[in-house]
Amino acid sequence: MNSKTTDRIATGFFWASGIIIMLLLAWFLIRILGDGLPKLSWHFITGRPEELMAGGGVGPQLFNSFYILFLSLLISSPIGVGAGVYLAIYAKKSRFTDLVRISVEALSSVPSIVFGLFGFLLFVNWAGWKFSIIGGAATVSLLNLPVLVRVTEEAIRAVPESYWEASLALGSTRWQAIRKVLIPAALPTLITGITLVAGRALGESAILIYTAGLSVSRKTPDFNIFSMGETLSTHLWYIQSEALVPDAKDIAQGSAALLLLVVLVFNLLIGIPSRYLQKKLSGGK
Template sequence: MTSKTTDRAATLFFWASGVVIMLLLAWFLVRILGDGLPQLSWNFITGKPSEVMAGGGVGPMLFNSFYILFLSLLFSVPIGIGAGVYLSIYAKQNRFTDFIRISVEALSSVPSIVFGLFGFLLFVNLLGLKFSIIGGAATLSLLNLPVLVRVTEESLRSVPESYWEASLALGSTRWQAIRKVLLPAAMPILITGITLVAGRALGESAILIYTAGLSVSRHFPDFSPLAMGETLATHLWYVQSEAIVPDAKKIAQGSAALLLIVVLIFNLCIAIPSKMIQKRLTGGK
């Protein structure tokens, strides 16, 4: 087989792979949105759920989804970025740091239900937080940490070393070089990493079933971190498996469509500013 034939075959294969992925994505969106969009209404999106009567909404679950996401990022982003900066800049290259990196990579591949069981034992039972928003957010932050650490370390290593050397040559301290040079230069990749973990957190259910519970507060919105915090993803699982309301299927379809729309809008709201920041840092190239 000649090199030209090989090139054409490879091009055809990659084009076919891309088309298949796009078709699967289109089918996925059409199937979920086609069934769920007719169920969406203002009353459904903002209303309270119903355990017996038809016509309940998902307002508290939608609120809890963003509240738990905010708290989990509040815990995990500073620690994850700090650990990534330490491994990239301050840590010496030895067996101990290699062991830490291997451990972080191993944690990033652990199934989420394992984190859920760990959070149940630690936060719900040992610390006595019971099923609560704070327990779910703390456990969710543990799920986010390995990814954030690796993304931060790799993003800092992708910054040209000349930036670091030039900053130190001008008299900057290490912290000043990190804060004013490395982190701004690595910001687009960091934002992408935070977007990925945030999108995953919005759709997470296994962890929150064991830590945040399958019920919501009687008050809406309830900012108490000790209140039970059923999210939209866990509510979707609940109505599909255990709910006794007569319109459980319609609620599940609407919840799935709403969750998909929320994740897409959330990712776009972060991705667009990230692209603008990247263009500004690269001079519009």
């Protein structure tokens, strides 16, 4: 078999793989949005849920989803980015740093249900926070940390070494070079990493069932971090498995469509500025 035939076969395989993925994605979107979009209304998106009567909404759950996301990023982003910078710049090659990298990679593959059980033992029981928004956010931040550390380290290492050397040659300290040269150059990749963990946090349910609970506060919005914090994803699970409302199927379909739209819009709102920033930093190429 000559090289041209091999090239055609490989090209056809990759094209077929791409088309199959696109068709699966299109089918998924059409199925979820087709069933759920007719169920969406302003009352459904902003209203309170009902336990026994039909016609409830998901307003508190939608608020809790973004509130827990914000708190989890507030906790995990500084720690994850700081640890990644340390591993990329300050840490010398040793058995300890190798152990840290292996541990980070191992943690990034741990199932979320394990983090949920750990958060239940640590924050709900030992810390005495009970089922709460802060307990859920702290546990989600533990889930996000390994990914943020690895993304930050790789983003910093991907910056051309000449940037670092030129900054130090001009008299910058290490911290000044990191703050004014390396992090701005690696910012598009860092934003992409934060977007990935944010999208994962928005759709997370296993962790929050064990830490944030399956109930919401009586008032909306409730910024009390020790209130119970059922999110849209956990509400979807609850509606499908244990709800007593007669329109549970409609609520589940509407919640699934709303959750999908929220994740898509959130990724677009962050992804588009990130692409623009990347082009600007690369000189518009």
